[in-house]
Amino acid sequence: MKKQDILILYLSNSSLESKVIGWARHYGDKKKIGMAGDNDSPPYERGIEAIHDGWRLFQSSQLEQHSKGDEYRTGYLKYEFFFEKIK
Amino acid sequence: MKKRKKNNFLLTDNQMAEFVSKGYLIFENIIDNKTNKKFLSEIGNTSTSLNKKNADQTWLAEHYNEIMKSSKIPLVKAGTPLKKAYKKNSALNDVINNPVLSGAIKSLVGDRPKLDHHFLHITFPSKYYHDANQKISQGNHNDCVIDPREKTFDIQLFYFPTAVEKNMGGTRYIPGSHFRMVNELAIARYHNIRGQKHVVCPAGTVIIFHHNIWHGAGINNSKKIRYGFKIRLMPTQKQVKLWTKKTYKNNHDEEALYWNKGIEKNSIKEILQKTEPWFEADSGRLDILNRIRLWRHITNDKNFDAAYWLTRIENDYN
Numbered sequence: 001m002k003k004q005d006i007l008i009l010y011l012s013n014s015s016l017e018s019k020v021i022g023w024a025r026h027y028g029d030k031k032k033i034g035m036a037g038d039n040d041s042p043p044y045e046r047g048i049e050a051i052h053d054g055w056r057l058f059q060s061s062q063l064e065q066h067s068k069g070d071e072y073r074t075g076y077l078k079y080e081f082f083f084e085k086i087k
Numbered sequence: 088m089k090k091r092k093k094n095n096f097l098l099t100d101n102q103m104a105e106f107v108s109k110g111y112l113i114f115e116n117i118i119d120n121k122t123n124k125k126f127l128s129e130i131g132n133t134s135t136s137l138n139k140k141n142a143d144q145t146w147l148a149e150h151y152n153e154i155m156k157s158s159k160i161p162l163v164k165a166g167t168p169l170k171k172a173y174k175k176n177s178a179l180n181d182v183i184n185n186p187v188l189s190g191a192i193k194s195l196v197g198d199r200p201k202l203d204h205h206f207l208h209i210t211f212p213s214k215y216y217h218d219a220n221q222k223i224s225q226g227n228h229n230d231c232v233i234d235p236r237e238k239t240f241d242i243q244l245f246y247f248p249t250a251v252e253k254n255m256g257g258t259r260y261i262p263g264s265h266f267r268m269v270n271e272l273a274i275a276r277y278h279n280i281r282g283q284k285h286v287v288c289p290a291g292t293v294i295i296f297h298h299n300i301w302h303g304a305g306i307n308n309s310k311k312i313r314y315g316f317k318i319r320l321m322p323t324q325k326q327v328k329l330w331t332k333k334t335y336k337n338n339h340d341e342e343a344l345y346w347n348k349g350i351e352k353n354s355i356k357e358i359l360q361k362t363e364p365w366f367e368a369d370s371g372r373l374d375i376l377n378r379i380r381l382w383r384h385i386t387n388d389k390n391f392d393a394a395y396w397l398t399r400i401e402n403d404y405n
């Protein structure tokens with residue numbers, strides 16, 4: 001059975017070429033667990049390096065307009081990219 | 088430490104700016120060993136029920152129940168003034184009355200804060216758990232629901248009565264995340280964030296966190312139990328100039344962005360503009376704006392700015 005590995009990257013702007021600022025791994029192999037704080041160094045410096053390494057991008061976040069009166073508000077990380085490898 | 092007059096252990100301007108910028112202050116080894124030992128003896132024997140461990144984890148709740156009954160840590164009603172929360176001669180009373188810490192508390196939330204809640208976090212070595220699935224760290228979160236307060240903030244004291252070694256899974260936290268308005272574990276998807284830190288400290292360390300800082304507990308891979316005692320305090324007054332009587336006046340001699348002779352090292356303006364490794368290019372600028380806004384509030388200096396970050400967008404002639 002082929003299984004899906006997941007890589008989630010958060011980048012510093014909306015371009016896939018930009019710097020990785022956050023990351024998470026999930027494994028199709030149930031013996032491996034991805035979890036908070038499991039690695040202090042990013043798997044790639046920039047988002048595009050995941051593509052170079054054979055990851056397939058299957059989702060990225062949309063750009064959303066800032067709402068009136070809420071221009072200063074910051075919250076969730078904005079530039080989220082989901083990748084997969086089928087093994 | 089230099090001898091200072093009583094009540095003169097208030098934070099410095101730079102420490103306040105650090106707190107505004109990063110969302111925490113660390114006081115390493117501030118509590119003496121005698122008090123640390125006293126605290127550990129007051130919480131009682133925390134390993135008595137560990138042999139009851141079972142797959143559905145009920146032992147953990149039972150264990151906490153036992154400790155709540157047997158320990159000397161009081162059940163304090165929410166909203167109790169901090170001054171009335173702990174018995175004289177108790178270790179926790181010694182902790183909050185440590186001159187440096189009480190100065191820091193006063194500087195941040197005033198001299199009559201209320202206790203929101205307190206809690207003894209006990210993180211057992213992973214070998215105590217029934218199966219390997221329990222070896223999962225706590226996801227990143229903040230300790231609130233969506234908190235819409237813009238100026239007022241609570242603080243959380245984290246007191247570590249024993250040393251926290253690297254393999255003990257000390258609290259992971261994200262410096263500078265305290266302005267990010269999110270809802271608790273909604274951010275658990277963010278497993279790792281560039282610049283994340285993990286508490287590793289000597290016994291008797293206290294970290295004061297802004298209530299909104301992103302954090303999560305790590306896995307304890309050591310053989311020792313890890314203890315962290317949390318005290319959440321809320322102010323009962325405006326958090327304006329609680330640490331100083333100085334009149335802050337911006338001299339309007341503002342360094343321009345980037346093309347300048349360099350911002351003075353360790354100046355308030357430098358501290359407030361220091362970006363975190365995880366800041367996005369755009370939202371990171373908003374984080375700087377939010378720091379400047381909070382600094383304006385706590386200093387009551389409405390014209391304060393750094394490199395025109397706010398002045399630039401306030402120049403509206405409508």
Ligand SMILES: [Fe+2]
Binds near residue numbers: 229230302303
């Ligand atoms: Fe928490």
